Amino acid sequence: MNTMLAGRLHVPGATFRVEEVPIPEPGPGEVLIEVKAAGVCLSDVHLIDGSLKPFVPVETVTLGHEVAGVIHTLGPGLLGDWAPGMRVALQAGQSCGRCANCAMRRAPCLSPHTRGVDYDGGWAAYALAREDTLAPIPDHLPFDQAAIIPDAVSTPYAAIVDTGAVRPAQAVGVWGAGGLGIHGIRLARLAGAAPVIAVDPLAGARDRALTFGADLALDPADPDFTAAVRRATGGRGLDAAFDFAGAPAVREQAATVLHRGGIMVLAGLTPHPLTVTDGTRFSWNRNEIRGHYGSSPEHVGQLIRLAAMGRLDLGPSITDHLPLADAAEAVRRLEQKAGDPIRLILVP
Ligand SMILES: [Zn+2]
Ligand SMILES: [Zn+2]
Structure with missing residues (x-):
């Protein structure tokens, strides 16, 4: 045999x-x-x-x-x-x-x-x-x-372009600069997001995020965190925040720095509850939370074209x-x- x-x-x-x-x-x-x-x-x-x-x-x-x-x-x-x-x-x-x-x-x-x-x-x-x-x-x-491309790149791609519907010049935050998040950073930049702010507790991951296209990389534990996001976005906050870490603390923090109409996309998975610290502010801002999972065959086809044409190395x-x-x-x-x-x- x-x-x-x-x-x-x-x-x-x-x-x-x-x-x-x-x-x-x-x-x-x-x-x-x-x-x-x-x-x-x-x-x-x-x-x-x-x-x-x-x-x-x-x-x-x-x-x-x-x-x-x-x-x-x-x-x-x-x-x-x-x-x-x-x-x-x-x-x-x-x-x-x-x-x-x-x-x-x-x-x-x-x-x-x-x-x-x-x-x-x-x-x-x-x-x-x-x-x-x-x-x-x-x-x-x-x-x-x-x-x-299927999964490691297509999952963050679908999160950025479909679930998060990122448009040029939008301020985007990416929490977790690991295998998925690092591609989220590159793809947010490809979609025209500005600025792209990476958030990761590990100094090495923050350095790598900068080489992969983040404009700014922040430590979530930095007491100056919220002020740094405001400075980077002209006082507005984020149009879209992506959780690629799947951590309750990430979601809680991300919800506090959303601009009016800003959305949070939950691309990382966790069985734990979701907390919005200031519900009134969240409602006042008309913020949204969207779940995300995987990608579809069209996303893989699009990414193969982008990679083949040299838009994404x-x-x-x-x-x-x-x-x-x-x-x-x-x-x-x-x-x-x-x-x-x-x-x-x-x-x-
Ligand atoms: Zn996988
Ligand atoms: Zn079926």
Whole structure:
């Protein structure tokens, strides 16, 4: 039997191993992808530590929802004009095919499945992909940069351009300058936001935020924080505040520096309650709070175009490459923030 290496999560007991598994065969409407690059995300860390569970009950699953590679084998019954050798990134999830909307062939799917969580992902030499999850990439876009577009870049992109609807010259604050937030800073700048204010308690993260396009980087614990935001925005405050940290204290602070009509976007996840310290001021200002989750296939397509046309160089987001066999080491480095990685890439 033909086998390959795959980074597998054994869900009961939450254990992770790189092991030999059979190379899968594409079914109807599917292709087999030869994986060239796969990103390591904080949600992979959370799957392995057991704090995040697959939505679909599965015993074992190959991790990896940020994947790029080339089409290796075509399955039967494909609708598209696909050919072996074509370079593609893979959407980080797919519609369930069973919910009320899917049954009526309407978008959006009400219970989308995530690649590398609910079904086998790309921490493997080969991965299956349904053809509606293939996003072609041009020859000059490197596989590692293409791989991280679904999720690491597309989630903050959708938060900035859709949920937050950032317009040129708006004052934007980004709390949390980690893997998602650092892209939020770049994309807010790309959308024309001015100023872009990064907020992070770590000095190293603030320095990096400045190199990634923030006009100003503030420590949230600075007693001068509110005054600094006012100074940077001509006394107005923020038009849009983004929480990429998923922390109650961030939300409480962000709500206090919103301009009239300003909105707060909750892109980081936390199960804890949300506190608005001064409700009267919030109402007087007609402020809004909006939840945000993930992105849609259109966002991935737009980002591939922006990266391909040189508007967005994702090279600086790639911290390091590791062989697939060292997946556990990559997870450890991300979990312990060793070397403060933005994105680590597994290469089969
Ligand atoms: Zn992710
Ligand atoms: Zn569905």
